[in-house]
Amino acid sequence: MGVVIPLEEGKNKLASVKPLVDLTKADMERVNQLILSKAGSDVQMIPEVANHLISSGGKRLRPMLTLASAALFGYQGDAHVKLATSVEFMHTATLLHDDVVDESDLRRGRSTARMIWGNQASVLVGDFLLGQAFRMMVDVGSLEALDVLSAAASVIAEGEVLQLSVAKNMETTEDDYLSVIRAKTAALFAAAAEVGPIIANADKAGRGALKSYGMNLGLAFQLVDDALDYGGKAADLGKNVGDDFREGKITLPVILSYRRGTETERAFWRQAIEKGESSDENLEKALGLINKYGALNDTIGRALHYGTIARDALAPLPASPLKAALLEVIDFSIQRVN
Numbered sequence: 001m002g003v004v005i006p007l008e009e010g011k012n013k014l015a016s017v018k019p020l021v022d023l024t025k026a027d028m029e030r031v032n033q034l035i036l037s038k039a040g041s042d043v044q045m046i047p048e049v050a051n052h053l054i055s056s057g058g059k060r061l062r063p064m065l066t067l068a069s070a071a072l073f074g075y076q077g078d079a080h081v082k083l084a085t086s087v088e089f090m091h092t093a094t095l096l097h098d099d100v101v102d103e104s105d106l107r108r109g110r111s112t113a114r115m116i117w118g119n120q121a122s123v124l125v126g127d128f129l130l131g132q133a134f135r136m137m138v139d140v141g142s143l144e145a146l147d148v149l150s151a152a153a154s155v156i157a158e159g160e161v162l163q164l165s166v167a168k169n170m171e172t173t174e175d176d177y178l179s180v181i182r183a184k185t186a187a188l189f190a191a192a193a194e195v196g197p198i199i200a201n202a203d204k205a206g207r208g209a210l211k212s213y214g215m216n217l218g219l220a221f222q223l224v225d226d227a228l229d230y231g232g233k234a235a236d237l238g239k240n241v242g243d244d245f246r247e248g249k250i251t252l253p254v255i256l257s258y259r260r261g262t263e264t265e266r267a268f269w270r271q272a273i274e275k276g277e278s279s280d281e282n283l284e285k286a287l288g289l290i291n292k293y294g295a296l297n298d299t300i301g302r303a304l305h306y307g308t309i310a311r312d313a314l315a316p317l318p319a320s321p322l323k324a325a326l327l328e329v330i331d332f333s334i335q336r337v338n
Contacts (some may be wrong), residue, residue: 014242015329015332017061020068020326023073023147024067028067030078035085039132041128049116053107056109061329065189065192067191068325072323073200082140087191090129090133090149094156100119101164143197150190151191151321152191155183156187156188159181159184161180167249167250170273186221186222194207194211216310217333220306223306224303231296242283245273246278248273252299253295256298260293265289296337311327311330
């Protein structure tokens with residue numbers, strides 16, 4: 001099942017992260033070196049587990065946002081490298097913890113760390129990476145940056161707990177769902193983008209613009225991820241199609257299909273999600289209902305909405321290659337469904 005989304009008028013090619021990658025390449029090399037250095041430990045299992053996930057081919061979008069947002073305001077020091085590395089460690093720690101909570105087998109097309117080393121090692125190495133992240137934040141010496149990133153860490157944890165509380169509950173509303181993804185995903189995007197202007201001593205308007213950009217980009221990004229779980233391919237996802245369904249996750253395509261369905265169809269969703277009857281046959285039926293009620297296209301419609309807010313957040317900033325690259329990331333994040 002595919003999803004087709006409207007591209008903006010005048011655009012005849014798919015967007016790419018390449019402009020952002022190219023503009024942050026030199027600093028990202030420094031980030032990658034620092035990642036390898038700070039993931040090291042005399043305890044052999046720590047670098048093994050950390051490097052398994054760190055080297056698994058993620059786009060490193062969040063640290064690139066930190067580097068780009070600092071450069072956008074003319075930052076000249078090296079604190080942005082430490083903060084970008086902190087952001088990546090926070091993200092990696094979250095993934096390690098997520099895979100344990102979700103009992104996931106695959107991450108970016110490879111066996112999850114918990115499948116190789118076990119749940120305990122995954123959780124504890126995630127904690128180690130969080131500790132290293134905070135040490136680097138302290139090294140930077142910016143209380144404002146530390147405040148933003150530590151607040152994000154707290155919000156992410158709240159989002160994890162909130163997701164647990166609504167898991168397998170078909171009465172979850174769209175507002176509940178948005179609260180989860182705002183905390184679990186968008187908060188780190190927002191923090192990653194906001195700390196750049198903070199260390200560059202940007203004014204309040206500049207800082208607010210990047211925070212809003214990051215928050216709304218994160219919402220769009222997660223909405224597309226949740227649509228891809230029902231409309232993508234395993235090779236593109238780095239996980240099995242339908243994993244969210246098998247794990248009983250309440251995402252927007254499910255919420256919309258459930259609320260728009262007949263009583264018989266809603267009974268099916270309750271059996272499949274709440275009671276864990278997530279066979280391949282039921283997954284096919286779920287995909288049929290999601291298609292019947294246009295839930296994937298409407299989920300992408302929501303993503304387009306937040307993408308527009310992210311675009312408008314940057315509108316007052318002067319034109320530059322960095323701004324253009326950040327805008328293209330919005331399109332790239334949404335066009336992944338093509």
